[in-house]
Amino acid sequence: MSEQPVKSGPVVFINVFDIAAADLDAFTAQWEQRAEMMRAKPGFRAFHLYRALSTQARFQLVNVAEWDSEEAVKAATSDERFQASIQQSAAQFDVSAFPAVYRAVLAAEA
Amino acid sequence: MSEQPVKSGPVVFINVFDIAAADLDAFTAQWEQRAEMMRAKPGFRAFHLYRALSTQARFQLVNVAEWDSEEAVKAATSDERFQASIQQSAAQFDVSAFPAVYRAVLAAEA
Numbered sequence: 001m002s003e004q005p006v007k008s009g010p011v012v013f014i015n016v017f018d019i020a021a022a023d024l025d026a027f028t029a030q031w032e033q034r035a036e037m038m039r040a041k042p043g044f045r046a047f048h049l050y051r052a053l054s055t056q057a058r059f060q061l062v063n064v065a066e067w068d069s070e071e072a073v074k075a076a077t078s079d080e081r082f083q084a085s086i087q088q089s090a091a092q093f094d095v096s097a098f099p100a101v102y103r104a105v106l107a108a109e110a
Numbered sequence: 111m112s113e114q115p116v117k118s119g120p121v122v123f124i125n126v127f128d129i130a131a132a133d134l135d136a137f138t139a140q141w142e143q144r145a146e147m148m149r150a151k152p153g154f155r156a157f158h159l160y161r162a163l164s165t166q167a168r169f170q171l172v173n174v175a176e177w178d179s180e181e182a183v184k185a186a187t188s189d190e191r192f193q194a195s196i197q198q199s200a201a202q203f204d205v206s207a208f209p210a211v212y213r214a215v216l217a218a219e220a
Contacts, residue, residue: 012160014172016126032216039218046219050122050212053180057210062124064174070163100167102160106142108149109156 010045013073015063015099021055023093028061030089037082038065043072070101120155123183125173125209131165133203138171140199147192148175153182180211 019027031049038044047065067073076082077099089095129137141159148154157175177183186192187209199205 011163012158014160014169016169016172028215035216035218039220044220047217048122048214049216050124051215052210052212053121054210058208059124059126059210062126062212098168100162100164100169102162102172104158105138105161106145106159107157108145110149110154 009069010103011067011070011073012102012104013063013065013067013099014102015065015097016059017061017063018058018096018098019060020094021060023095024051024060027089027093027095030085030092031061031063034082034085037079037085038076041072041076041079043068044076073101119179120213121177121180121183122212122214123173123175123177123209124212125175125207126169127171127173128168128206128208129170130204131170133205134161134170137199137203137205140195140202141171141173144192144195147189147195148186151182151186151189153178154186183211 017027028049028051035047035049038047045066045068047063050062050064052060067076127137138159138161145157145159148157155176155178157173160172160174162170177186
C-alpha cells in the first residue's frame with residue numbers, strides 16, 4: 001500500500017492547539033471572530049471546532065475545516081486582519097498552533 | 111461566550127501523529143489494520159485518516175473518527191489485539207500519538 005493524497009480538489013485544513021484549559025473560553029472567543037472572517041472567503045466550505053472532553057488532553061482544541069483547494073486556504077489565511085488577530089492571540093495566550101493542509105487517504109463508515 | 115462540549119451523545123475521537131514522512135506508508139498500512147478492527151466495534155460511525163500535503167507539516171497524519179459515545183471509544187480501544195498492534199507500531203516506528211475525545215463547540219457551513 002502506498003497511500004498518497006490526490007493532487008487536486010478539496011482539502012481539509014486542520015489546526016491543532018496546545019493551550020492551557022484555563023485560557024480556552026477567552027481564546028475560543030477570539031478564534032470565533034477569525035472563523036467569521038474565514039467563512040466569507042472564496043473556497044470556504046465548512047468548519048468544526050472540536051474541544052477535548054478532558055482537560056488533560058494535550059490538544060484542547062482542534063479545528064477541522066473544508067476548503068475548495070489548497071490555494072483557497074493560502075489566499076484566505078494571508079488576509080492582513082486575520083494575521084493581525086492571530087498575532088493578538090499569540091501575544092495574549094500561551095498557545096502553540098500546528099496548522100497544515102491535508103487530504104483523506106483512508107475513510108470508512110459503519 | 112463560554113463554549114462547553116455537551117455532556118452526552120456522539121463524540122469525535124481525534125488522533126494526531128507526529129511521525130517521520132519516510133515511515134508514513136508502512137505506518138499507515140498497520141494503522142489500516144487497526145481501523146478494520148475498530149469498524150467492527152459497537153458504536154463506530156465513521157473515520158477519515160488525513161495525510162498532510164507537505165512533508166514539512168508537524169503532524170503528518172490525523173485520524174478523525176465519529177463514535178456513538180465516549181464509552182464506546184473506551185470499550186473499543188481497550189481491545190487486546192488493538193493494543194498489541196499499537197505496541198508493535200510504537201516499537202517499529204518513531205511515532206508519537208496524541209489521542210483524545212472531543213465534541214464540536216462551534217461549526218459553520220458556507
